[in-house]
Amino acid sequence: MTFPKSxxxxxxxxxxxxxxxxxxxxxxxxxxxxxxxxxxxxxxDAEGIPVAVATAVEGPMEVWQAFNGTVSGATxxxxxxxxxxxxxSVPVSEGQRVSRGQALVRVAGEATQARxxxxxxxxxxxERTVERLRPLHEAGAISDQEWxxxxxxxxxxxxxxxxxxxGLTLTSPLAGTVTEVIARPGMIPSPGDPLVRVADLSQxxxxxxxxxxxxxxxxxxxxxxxxxxxxRGEVRRVALQADPVTRLVEIEVAFPPDxxxxxxxxxxxEVQTGxxxxxVQVPRAALRDDAVWVVDEExxxxxxxxxxxxxxxxxxxxxxxxxxxxxxxxxxxxxxGEGAQVRIVSGEGG
Numbered sequence: 001m002t003f004p005k006s007x008x009x010x011x012x013x014x015x016x017x018x019x020x021x022x023x024x025x026x027x028x029x030x031x032x033x034x035x036x037x038x039x040x041x042x043x044x045d046a047e048g049i050p051v052a053v054a055t056a057v058e059g060p061m062e063v064w065q066a067f068n069g070t071v072s073g074a075t076x077x078x079x080x081x082x083x084x085x086x087x088x089s090v091p092v093s094e095g096q097r098v099s100r101g102q103a104l105v106r107v108a109g110e111a112t113q114a115r116x117x118x119x120x121x122x123x124x125x126x127e128r129t130v131e132r133l134r135p136l137h138e139a140g141a142i143s144d145q146e147w148x149x150x151x152x153x154x155x156x157x158x159x160x161x162x163x164x165x166x167g168l169t170l171t172s173p174l175a176g177t178v179t180e181v182i183a184r185p186g187m188i189p190s191p192g193d194p195l196v197r198v199a200d201l202s203q204x205x206x207x208x209x210x211x212x213x214x215x216x217x218x219x220x221x222x223x224x225x226x227x228x229x230x231x232r233g234e235v236r237r238v239a240l241q242a243d244p245v246t247r248l249v250e251i252e253v254a255f256p257p258d259x260x261x262x263x264x265x266x267x268x269x270e271v272q273t274g275x276x277x278x279x280v281q282v283p284r285a286a287l288r289d290d291a292v293w294v295v296d297e298e299x300x301x302x303x304x305x306x307x308x309x310x311x312x313x314x315x316x317x318x319x320x321x322x323x324x325x326x327x328x329x330x331x332x333x334x335x336x337g338e339g340a341q342v343r344i345v346s347g348e349g350g
Contacts, residue, residue: 048342055328067214072207079105123157182196
């Protein structure tokens, strides 16, 4: 290799190398320079705050209030143990139709059997006395008072015997369907224990407890339904007096027997407490502290104070503040400010 010998040549080489180094450094600096990231506000201004909207509509509106209650038959009864006699037999089963007075439970116990034997003996004695005095009374040998006393004793003995025998058999107080059989042969209940439940299932009733304020808007005959668009019924009874302990008013909502309700269960029902022929409505999600966010044609949000009328579980009536056809924000309102640019991601315009 041949190296230059003059001083000028070495100076030229040095200057060229220096220029090359400067160019390399500038290239590296240009490649590593990053643009400043945009702020959240800049992104929002450029793209808009994402929101979901709905359109205010005008039309008929039904107002339904929801309550929870217990399902039962139109009438129901619980047959309870009258004594601690052992259950001898239960001649009915769940789901069986029974008539009024039909035997539901038969019992056997020494005390009850003794009462029956005693009543039978008293009845036979009174019967013999009447038969003995009958010809004497007809012949005028005894007074009318003596005869009437004998007849009265006979009638009382007959009734006592019937009552004693009823103690051996517990019967249904109404015509209906056996909904629950608690008694089992061999069991020894305590007096007052439930043994069999009977209900008249020709109509199903949901009994609800409501406040005095709610009771004022409910009257007999109002339409009702099982919550969620279920079977229809109507209000059958509104109690005239509140419960003295709970201060709540009992309402009975009646449904047809094929409504699919099960006696003894809890059910959520809705009562139609009002209606509007024409009402401006928005989804409940749009209402925030008696105000809604309205999106204009330029997709900018403005907060409007509104007056609220009737309300349902899904919609709210707006009596003033917005008009039908305006778009309101139902999701994303927490990020909005007055005049904020929005980007509709769902709903009309999304």
